Amino acid sequence: NAGVMQNPRHLVRRRGQEARLRCSPMKGHSHVYWYRQLPEEGLKFMVYLQKENIIDESGMPKERFSAEFPKEGPSILRIQQVVRGDSAAYFCASSLDRVANEQFFGPGTRLTVL
Amino acid sequence: QQQVKQSPQSLIVQKGGISIINCAYENTAFDYFPWYQQFPGKGPALLIAIRPDVSEKKEGRFTISFNKSAKQFSLHIMDSQPGDSATYFCAASNYGGATNKLIFGTGTLLAVQP
Numbered sequence: 001n002a003g004v005m006q007n008p009r010h011l012v013r014r015r016g017q018e019a020r021l022r023c024s025p026m027k028g029h030s031h032v033y034w035y036r037q038l039p040e041e042g043l044k045f046m047v048y049l050q051k052e053n054i055i056d057e058s059g060m061p062k063e064r065f066s067a068e069f070p071k072e073g074p075s076i077l078r079i080q081q082v083v084r085g086d087s088a089a090y091f092c093a094s095s096l097d098r099v100a101n102e103q104f105f106g107p108g109t110r111l112t113v114l
Numbered sequence: 115q116q117q118v119k120q121s122p123q124s125l126i127v128q129k130g131g132i133s134i135i136n137c138a139y140e141n142t143a144f145d146y147f148p149w150y151q152q153f154p155g156k157g158p159a160l161l162i163a164i165r166p167d168v169s170e171k172k173e174g175r176f177t178i179s180f181n182k183s184a185k186q187f188s189l190h191i192m193d194s195q196p197g198d199s200a201t202y203f204c205a206a207s208n209y210g211g212a213t214n215k216l217i218f219g220t221g222t223l224l225a226v227q228p
Contacts, residue, residue: 004157033215042120042203042218043158056213091157095214102148103216105157 002027004094004106005074012112019079019086021109025094032075033103034067037089049075082113116141118206120219127226133191135222137204140185144206148216149178149189152201161202162189165209194226 005024013019025032030051035043048056049069060067064082069075079086089110093103119138127133137147148163164171164178164187171178177190191198201223205216 031214035216035218042220043216045215045217048213048215056215059215093216102160102163103214105150105159107155107157 004092004104006090006092006106006109008109009107010110010112012114013082014114015083016081019082019111021077021079021090021092021111023075023077023092023094023106025075025092026104029094029096029104031095031097032069033093033095034075034077035091035093037091037108039088043091046077079111082111084113087111087113116217118204118217118219120204120222122222123220124223125225127191127194127224129194129196129226129228131194131226133194133198133224133226134188135202135204135224136186136188137206137219138184138186139206139217141206141208141217142185143208144217145209146207146214147178147180147187148205148207149176150203150205150218152203152221158203191224194224196226196228199224199226 032049034046037043045059047060047067064080066078089108091108093105095103149161150158151161152158162173162176164180166182175192180187201221203221204219207216
């Protein structure tokens with residue numbers, strides 16, 4: 001009974017490169033949330049997706065960031081032209097449905113931008 | 115209005131003592147209040163959660179106390195153990211809203227000394 005899976009666990013990119021973070025929700029879960037955790041800070045909501053739909057992207061930076069959750073395959077958080085300020089831990093969480101409340105978190109992807 | 119304020123930032127407790135972490139919120143639409151535990155290098159794990167229709171919820175050594183009128187809630191860890199040493203985050207969300215995004219506090223680093 002696998003939990004939320006994220007890969008890669010660690011990602012190093014140089015400024016200007018692209019970063020792709022993947023999240024596979026728990027089996028049967030169709031709701032995915034992405035959060036960002038800056039060093040010494042709490043988690044900040046970025047985006048909420050259901051299969052093939054972005055429901056709430058109010059926490060996403062307006063530029064360079066995008067997310068998708070296709071019908072088949074994992075959810076992808078994409079960061080184009082990364083900058084040093086993008087260095088953070090990115091966590092994905094999934095829930096069975098919106099009403100179920102409980103969100104189960106993955107182990108995170110730690111992005112380092114050189 | 116979307117903030118959740120958490121205190122203290124760090125806490126040192128002797129083994130067997132009581133750890134108390136406090137949170138306050140402003141948005142009266144929040145109606146789900148979970149606490150998450152996070153160990154270094156890991157994702158947050160749900161510890162215990164409360165809805166505002168009750169003033170207290172207890173699960174083992176962990177208790178949430180909720181004061182709706184004061185818009186405050188707290189986590190009590192009884193008989194604290196060295197294995198409880200971790201970062202604790204309170205959070206809040208709007209059950210009836212279009213999304214179920216969690217608004218997190220800034221975290222409390224708990225150290226339980228043997």
